[in-house]
Amino acid sequence: MVHAPEVTTFAKDRAAKLDRISDEVDEVNVLKLKASKGEDVNIDDKFWEEQSKFDSEKDKTTFRQYEDACDRVKSFYLEQHTKQTLAYNLKMREEFRKTVRARMSIWEAMELLETLVDESDPDTSVGQIQHLLQTAESMRRDGKPEWMQVTGLIHDLGKLLCFFGADGQWDVVGDTFVVGCKFPEAIVYGSESFKANPDYNNPELMTENGIYEPHCGLDNVMLSWGHDEYLYDICKRQSTLPKEALSMIRYHSFYPWHREEAYQHLMNEDDKVQLKAVRAFNPYDLYSKSDAPPVVDELRPYYEGLIKKFFPPEIEW
Numbered sequence: 490m491v492h493a494p495e496v497t498t499f500a501k502d503r504a505a506k507l508d509r510i511s512d513e514v515d516e517v518n519v520l521k522l523k524a525s526k527g528e529d530v531n532i533d534d535k536f537w538e539e540q541s542k543f544d545s546e547k548d549k550t551t552f553r554q555y556e557d558a559c560d561r562v563k564s565f566y567l568e569q570h571t572k573q574t575l576a577y578n579l580k581m582r583e584e585f586r587k588t589v590r591a592r593m594s595i596w597e598a599m600e601l602l603e604t605l606v607d608e609s610d611p612d613t614s615v616g617q618i619q620h621l622l623q624t625a626e627s628m629r630r631d632g633k634p635e636w637m638q639v640t641g642l643i644h645d646l647g648k649l650l651c652f653f654g655a656d657g658q659w660d661v662v663g664d665t666f667v668v669g670c671k672f673p674e675a676i677v678y679g680s681e682s683f684k685a686n687p688d689y690n691n692p693e694l695m696t697e698n699g700i701y702e703p704h705c706g707l708d709n710v711m712l713s714w715g716h717d718e719y720l721y722d723i724c725k726r727q728s729t730l731p732k733e734a735l736s737m738i739r740y741h742s743f744y745p746w747h748r749e750e751a752y753q754h755l756m757n758e759d760d761k762v763q764l765k766a767v768r769a770f771n772p773y774d775l776y777s778k779s780d781a782p783p784v785v786d787e788l789r790p791y792y793e794g795l796i797k798k799f800f801p802p803e804i805e806w
């Protein structure tokens with residue numbers, strides 16, 4: 490068992506290292522954004538304000554009802570909140586940078602997710618390939634640009650982790666939160682649900698900022714390990730998606746932030762822009778879950794065409 494102050498010093502060094510890495514990545518992203526902006530990508534303030542058609546179509550109060558959720562969902566979150574520690578997160582990031590687990594195309598990865606049913610999700614019982622197509626199709630219907638449709642199509646591919654030796658689903662799916670500082674009430678089932686987490690019982694970590702500096706920017710904080718952080722890292726390195734798309738991927742499960750407005754004290758100026766992007770993405774992810782399941786084979790040629798524009802034929806997973 491690692492002694493608490495040691496974890497903190499290690500985490501601070503690690504955070505500084507991540508800081509440098511993300512600076513380099515930011516430069517690359519600016520270039521990518523310029524390169525792909527051309528015809529199709531037009532990101533101005535008005536773009537983020539456009540409402541989705543779901544606003545007039547769906548009763549939103551029927552989604553994400555965690556108090557009424559089944560035992561499967563409740564015990565999922567209890568396990569996740571108990572096991573997602575700072576030490577575990579540092580270990581996973583280190584491990585994942587070192588190895589390539591598989592080589593396959595985006596479409597092959599989507600097909601693998603056919604059989605995966607997400608244990609944390611009270612709103613969907615279809616396979617994940619269906620959920621991905623529902624998300625992308627609802628964006629296409631609303632006339633969203635190609636880069637955003639592709640983002641919708643792939644946003645949950647990080648759930649492939651389930652096939653790479655994950656220990657159940659607690660470190661793959663579900664909403665995310667920041668590790669290394671206080672767990673806010675805004676997290677599903679509240680801070681009480683972290684009672685058995687070793688970090689919760691470490692007063693040094695349970696301050697407002699924990700191991701982070703105020704307003705250090707979300708690029709420099711660690712979100713609980715799972716499908717978002719994993720896929721973000723892959724897309725940052727292996728796609729030409731713009732920064733806003735990468736934020737949609739990294740933060741889409743970060744409901745305590747994008748919906749409940751927690752973690753304001755860690756945000757910097759750029760995070761405010763990214764928040765708009767994530768909020769524009771969210772309705773397509775959430776409210777398309779009650780749409781009719783799409784016919785995979787009919788949609789395949791269209792989406793294979795889009796994938797080609799932003800990804801190489803083979804991805805290192």
Ligand SMILES: O[C@H]1[C@H](O)[C@@H](O)[C@H](O)[C@@H](O)[C@H]1O
Binds near residue numbers: 609611743
């Ligand atoms: O149960 C869901 C599901 O796992 C989603 O993929 C994730 O993005 C959501 O945040 C979560 O609540």
Ligand SMILES: [Fe+2]
Binds near residue numbers: 645741742
């Ligand atoms: Fe997700």
Ligand SMILES: [Fe+2]
Binds near residue numbers: 644645
């Ligand atoms: Fe999703």
